[in-house]
Amino acid sequence: KLAKICKKNKVFYSASIWNLDSIDIIDQYIDFYKIGSGDLTAYPFLKKIAMIGKPIILSTGLSNQDEVFKAINFIQKTNAIYKDKDNMAILQCTSMYPIMNSDVNLNVMKTYKDKTGLAVGYSDHTIGVEAIKTAIIMNADIIEFHFTDNDSKINKKFRDHQVSLTIDEITELRKFIYATNLIKGGNEKKLLKIEIESNHDISFRRGVFLRNGKKKGEIINEDDLVFLRPAIGTDARDYEKLIGATTIKDISPLDKLII
Numbered sequence: 001k002l003a004k005i006c007k008k009n010k011v012f013y014s015a016s017i018w019n020l021d022s023i024d025i026i027d028q029y030i031d032f033y034k035i036g037s038g039d040l041t042a043y044p045f046l047k048k049i050a051m052i053g054k055p056i057i058l059s060t061g062l063s064n065q066d067e068v069f070k071a072i073n074f075i076q077k078t079n080a081i082y083k084d085k086d087n088m089a090i091l092q093c094t095s096m097y098p099i100m101n102s103d104v105n106l107n108v109m110k111t112y113k114d115k116t117g118l119a120v121g122y123s124d125h126t127i128g129v130e131a132i133k134t135a136i137i138m139n140a141d142i143i144e145f146h147f148t149d150n151d152s153k154i155n156k157k158f159r160d161h162q163v164s165l166t167i168d169e170i171t172e173l174r175k176f177i178y179a180t181n182l183i184k185g186g187n188e189k190k191l192l193k194i195e196i197e198s199n200h201d202i203s204f205r206r207g208v209f210l211r212n213g214k215k216k217g218e219i220i221n222e223d224d225l226v227f228l229r230p231a232i233g234t235d236a237r238d239y240e241k242l243i244g245a246t247t248i249k250d251i252s253p254l255d256k257l258i259i
Helices: 002-008 020-029 043-052 065-078 108-116 130-137 159-163 167-184 193-197 236-241
Strands: 033-035 056-059 088-092 119-123 142-144 207-210 225-228
Touching: 002 020, 020 043, 033 043, 043 065, 056 065, 056 142, 065 088, 065 108, 088 108, 088 142, 108 119, 119 130, 130 142, 130 167, 207 236, 225 236
Parallel strands: 033 056, 056 088, 088 119, 119 142
Antiparallel strands: 207 225
């Protein structure tokens, strides 16, 4: 019923599968499979899901590093498409409800990324949003968290309520994600339009000038040079080209030098 509601409203639907028969029932509604931590070693589950070929999110609670990489290798041997980061993501997770910040271990995401080249993320079981925000700052590709529409979650006894985010917390988190991604920007370092329009690429940088004047035909020595703003004439990076050069006209102190 929930799957049909999601599809009708053009919302992605997924579910963790708890038995093999459920896969045949739910597959028509699922755009990607989330494999829960408890099933990381359930190789029959991994094999059947991998053979379907839809994207997989694999959670790694309860596991050591060797088990995680063996499970990834098993999935990739079953279907090579899971060597592609667009088809598989690995989530750092600690399977307890709730967990302390000292048990989050977000640096594991980098280990997963470096070792596999796959997408990585974090499955949260802490109280609050601090761990999730940290994961976002640390370039998590995927964030998974529990949700409740009951603001009085603290009074609930069921374990998931303690680690679930409320509507207000999710609203705050969405704003944080947007702002953080905006601040992170792109991967390429380049001169930005605002820097060019302000002329700071000239006014903040240094050019090469003569400390004292030179007559036509005189030799320029390194001691004659001074490096001052703005970067007009000869750029400070090209100062060596001036050393030993002969002037072709009289040059006054602080005149723009052209090679």
